[in-house]
Amino acid sequence: MLKLDNISLEIEANDRKVKILHDINLEFEAGKMYALTGPNGSGKSSVTRVAMGIYQPSEGAVIYNGEDITTLDVSNRARAGIGYAFQHPARFKGMPVKDMLEYAFKYSSGYDCQVLRDLGLCPEEYLERALDNSLSGGEIKRIEIATLLAQDPKVRMFDEPEAGIDLWSFEQLIDVIGASHREDTTTVVISHQEKILNMVDEIILIENGTISMRGDRETIWPKIKESALCGCRRSCRLEEEEIYADCPR
Amino acid sequence: MLTALDKKLLQEIADLHGDPPGAFNIRKDGQGIQRRSLEGIEINPKSDQPGIDVIVSAGKEGTVHIPVIMTQTELSDLVYNTIDIGPEAVITLVAGCGIHNPGSGNARHDGVHEIIVRQGAHLVYTEKHFGEGEGGGKRMLNPKTLLTVEEGGYAELELVQIRGVDDTTRVTEVEVKTGGRLVMYERLLTDGEQTANSDVLVKLMGEESTARIISRSVAQERSMQAFNPRLIAYGPGRGHVECDSIIMDQAVVRSVPEIWAENADAELVHEAAIGKIAGEQLIKLMALGLSEEEAEEAIISGFLK
Numbered sequence: 266m267l268k269l270d271n272i273s274l275e276i277e278a279n280d281r282k283v284k285i286l287h288d289i290n291l292e293f294e295a296g297k298m299y300a301l302t303g304p305n306g307s308g309k310s311s312v313t314r315v316a317m318g319i320y321q322p323s324e325g326a327v328i329y330n331g332e333d334i335t336t337l338d339v340s341n342r343a344r345a346g347i348g349y350a351f352q353h354p355a356r357f358k359g360m361p362v363k364d365m366l367e368y369a370f371k372y373s374s375g376y377d378c379q380v381l382r383d384l385g386l387c388p389e390e391y392l393e394r395a396l397d398n399s400l401s402g403g404e405i406k407r408i409e410i411a412t413l414l415a416q417d418p419k420v421r422m423f424d425e426p427e428a429g430i431d432l433w434s435f436e437q438l439i440d441v442i443g444a445s446h447r448e449d450t451t452t453v454v455i456s457h458q459e460k461i462l463n464m465v466d467e468i469i470l471i472e473n474g475t476i477s478m479r480g481d482r483e484t485i486w487p488k489i490k491e492s493a494l495c496g497c498r499r500s501c502r503l504e505e506e507e508i509y510a511d512c513p514r
Numbered sequence: 515m516l517t518a519l520d521k522k523l524l525q526e527i528a529d530l531h532g533d534p535p536g537a538f539n540i541r542k543d544g545q546g547i548q549r550r551s552l553e554g555i556e557i558n559p560k561s562d563q564p565g566i567d568v569i570v571s572a573g574k575e576g577t578v579h580i581p582v583i584m585t586q587t588e589l590s591d592l593v594y595n596t597i598d599i600g601p602e603a604v605i606t607l608v609a610g611c612g613i614h615n616p617g618s619g620n621a622r623h624d625g626v627h628e629i630i631v632r633q634g635a636h637l638v639y640t641e642k643h644f645g646e647g648e649g650g651g652k653r654m655l656n657p658k659t660l661l662t663v664e665e666g667g668y669a670e671l672e673l674v675q676i677r678g679v680d681d682t683t684r685v686t687e688v689e690v691k692t693g694g695r696l697v698m699y700e701r702l703l704t705d706g707e708q709t710a711n712s713d714v715l716v717k718l719m720g721e722e723s724t725a726r727i728i729s730r731s732v733a734q735e736r737s738m739q740a741f742n743p744r745l746i747a748y749g750p751g752r753g754h755v756e757c758d759s760i761i762m763d764q765a766v767v768r769s770v771p772e773i774w775a776e777n778a779d780a781e782l783v784h785e786a787a788i789g790k791i792a793g794e795q796l797i798k799l800m801a802l803g804l805s806e807e808e809a810e811e812a813i814i815s816g817f818l819k
Contacts, residue, residue, distance in 0.1 A: 319797055343803040351801075355794040358758065359730065360816025368812060372803040395816075416802055 266451050267293045267316060267347070267420050272325035274311055274474075285311045286474045289325070293420065298452040300462050302489065303471035309455045310352060312471065313422045316453075317349045318342045329420075344372055348418030352425045352455070354409035356397050362408055363392040369415035380411040383441050385434050402429035410438065414445055421446075423454045427461065439464065462486060516540075516548075523583040523612030526644040534608075536577035539566050543584055544591045552576065555605075565594035565626075568607075572600040572632075578607045582625065587617025587651045590624075597629040599667075604636045611655055613679070615647030622654040629659065631667040631694075638670045645678030652680040659686045663694035663723075671698040676818065677705060684712045690751070692720030700729040701818045704737035704765070714743040718751030718780070725753040732814050733765035743784075744772040750779030757786040760817060 274286035286308050293299055301309045314320045316327060318339040326335045334342060357365070362381075370376045378388035384407040396405065406429045413421055423442065427435050435458075443464055446452045454461055462468055468485040470478040478485055516524070520542060524530040537555040540548040546566065551557045554574035558567050568578055584591060599605050615621040631637045645653030655675070663669045675682060690696050696716060704710050716725045725745060733739045745753040759767045773782035791813050799809035 317801060319801075338806075339797060339800040340803055340805050340809075343801050349801045351794075351798060353794075355792060355798045357795060357813060357816050359819045360813070361819070364812070364816060368799060368802045368804060395819075412802065 266295045266330060268328040269312065269316060270326045270328055272312075272315055272322045272327070274308075274315055274320055275323040276320070284323075284474065286315070286322070289315075289474075289476060291469065291476070293451045293453055295419075295451055296448045297467065298446055298454070298465040300465040300468045301453060301455045301471055302457055302462060302468060303477075307471045308474040309471045310424055311474075313349065313424060313453060313455060316420070316422065317347060319349075343416070343418070346419035348413050348416045348421050350410050350413040350421075350423045350426060352428055354405050356400075356405065358395065358397045360396050361393050362396060365396055365408070365412055366392075366415055369412040373415065373417040377415075380414045381408070383414065383437075384408075384411050385437050386411070403431055403434060406430055407434060407438075410441070414441065417445075419449065420451045421453070423452070423456075425455050425457075427456060427458050435460075459486075462489075517585075519585055519614055520583055523585070523614060523644065524581055527583075527610035527612040527642045528579055528581045528608045530579065530581070534577075534579035536579070537568075538579040538581075539568075541580075541582045541591075541593065543586050543589060560594065560596075563594050564592060565596070568595065568597045570597075570599045570603045570605055570635075573602045574600060575604040576606075578605060580607070580609050582609075582611040582623060584611070584613045584621050584623055585616070587615050587621055587647075587649060588619030590620075590622045592624045592626075594626045595628070597627060599629070599631045599635045599637050601633045601635055603632075606638045606640075608640045608642075610640065610642040610644075611657075612644040613647070613653040613655070615645070615649060615651045615653050617647075617649040618651045619649075620652040620654060621647070622652075622656070624656045624658070626658045627660065629661045629669075631661070631663045631669045633664045634666045635664075636668045638672075640672045641674070643675040643679050643682065645680065653678060654681045655679050656683045657685070659688075661686070661688045661696075663688065663690045663696055665691050665720075666693040667691075668695045669697075671696070673698070673700045674702075675710070676701070676703045679704075679710075680706075680708050682710045684710070686712070686714045688714075688716045688725070690716065690718050690723040690725055692749075693722045694720075695723070696725040696727075698725070698727045700727070700731075702729075702731040702739065703734070703814070703818060704731075704739055705734040706737060707735075708737040709739075710737070711740045712742070714741075716743075716745045716753065718745070718747040718749065718753055720749045720751070723749065723751040725751070727753075727755045729755075729757045730817055731758075731767070732760045732762070732818060733767045734762045736764045738766045738768075740768040740770075741786075742770050742772070744774065745782055745784070746774040746776070747780035747782055748776050750777050752781045753783070755782075755784040755786075757784075758817075759788045760814065761788050761790055 272289040554571040771784040
């Protein structure tokens with residue numbers, strides 16, 4: 266469905282070019298769920314941002330349903346069926362939640378505020394509220410995810426959906442992401458959470474801008490855990506079920 | 515008799531379709547053309563100068579519309595209105611001015627509103643400005659609002675000007691007495707070569723007097739805006755000033771909030787920000803399928819809501 270073909274990405278930082286991604290080859294198929302995981306700064310978000318058209322790759326091509334969309338802008342990729350829930354959602358002074366949901370529904374089915382309820386937000390309480398700093402990190406994050414569910418794209422990319430979300434909402438979030446996944450959709454989740462990694466068909470480990478491991482959950486998860494172990498973690502005597510993200514390395 | 519143009523202007527500035535509900539006075543091209551008083555809401559023309567007196571009795575509840583429309587070029591209209599909201603009354607007052615300048619001469623309206631919100635009264639005051647015209651003549655609006663909020667009174671001002679007015683200097687002076695509350699929203703969008711100046715002076719006179727001033731503006735193209743909200747606490751009052759501007763193209767925005775306390779128990783805060791539309795906001799809306807232009811429009815209209 267969505268293919269990243271030999272993608273490299275260079276960005277300019279402090280007046281010099283830095284290579285963020287090196288020769289990434291990935292194919293996301295319809296009906297499957299994928300997790301992108303890896304250390305902070307490894308390039309996970311850059312991969313999905315290239316797929317969304319937010320970053321232009323310096324080399325390689327983005328192919329969607331057999332068509333080269335490398336030069337297609339963000340708006341047109343969204344209309345073609347690619348969607349993104351951001352890790353750090355933008356805040357909008359004055360804009361009510363209701364308006365944002367209306368924009369999200371513009372290219373999908375009719376307006377339905379059930380998407381808020383699915384994420385534990387009472388529409389009566391939230392629809393008129395502005396998407397500004399009066400919302401907590403967890404609230405704005407859940408609204409961000411609700412907009413992606415409202416948009417209902419064929420390719421859904423969730424960038425660290427669990428970040429800033431409390432434990433109770435996290436369980437609900439996993440249920441919602443799982444339940445809304447269909448045979449004709451592709452779900453890509455950037456995450457460090459074991460529970461999310463457990464629900465996907467394939468885990469892709471990104472390190473230093475390249476794919477260092479990939480495979481199904483059973484084969485890849487033990488390897489990831491092993492590679493993520495550091496001396497500090499061992500000396501802390503962390504239990505097996507401690508999640509990868511807690512490692513202070 | 516109102517023409518189709520008059521009705522359009524009234525709809526723009528006062529959301530009026532047909533006769534206003536409640537008491538009203540419509541002023542057109544320098545003259546009062548329609549007026550209706552109600553029991554407890556008296557509207558009378560002034561005898562010594564152009565303008566009206568609106569007198570609301572104690573405890574009265576209702577709506578008052580006092581729009582001004584101008585449809586001629588080369589016209590300068592100066593008007594003095596006095597509005598007296600009696601104790602414990604609850605009133606929504608819709609003012610505002612719509613100018614359609616058909617020619618190349620200037621059309622200018624200077625309105626002075628003196629408002630008193632008496633003890634325990636509640637006033638919601640909306641003033642919307644609108645300008646249009648094909649002749650190239652300037653549309654100029656200079657409102658001056660002098661407001662006193664007496665003990666335990668509440669006044670909410672909503673001052674709006676979205677496009678169409680070439681030149682405006684807005685003066686708002688408010689005195690908030692003990693236990694009085696003021697909330698003021700100002701929303702402004704300028705484009706082309708327009709200029710807008712807003713000077714606000716709020717004096718918190720006594721205990722528990724509070725004020726909140728929220729100013730949001732968008733400056734586009736080569737327009738210029740200047741804000742100077744000043745908040746003075748003479749007693750232990752509380753106040754907050756927030757000036758927020760989106761700047762675009764080659765526009766210029768100057769924002770100078772001032773807070774000034776003369777009492778150790780006063781609490782005053784000001785915030786001012788000028789910045790362009792954030793890239794992450796545009797990207798978010800574009801990721802929902804909006805074009806860049808649609809995203810920009812959505813951000814601006816939300817910001818000015």
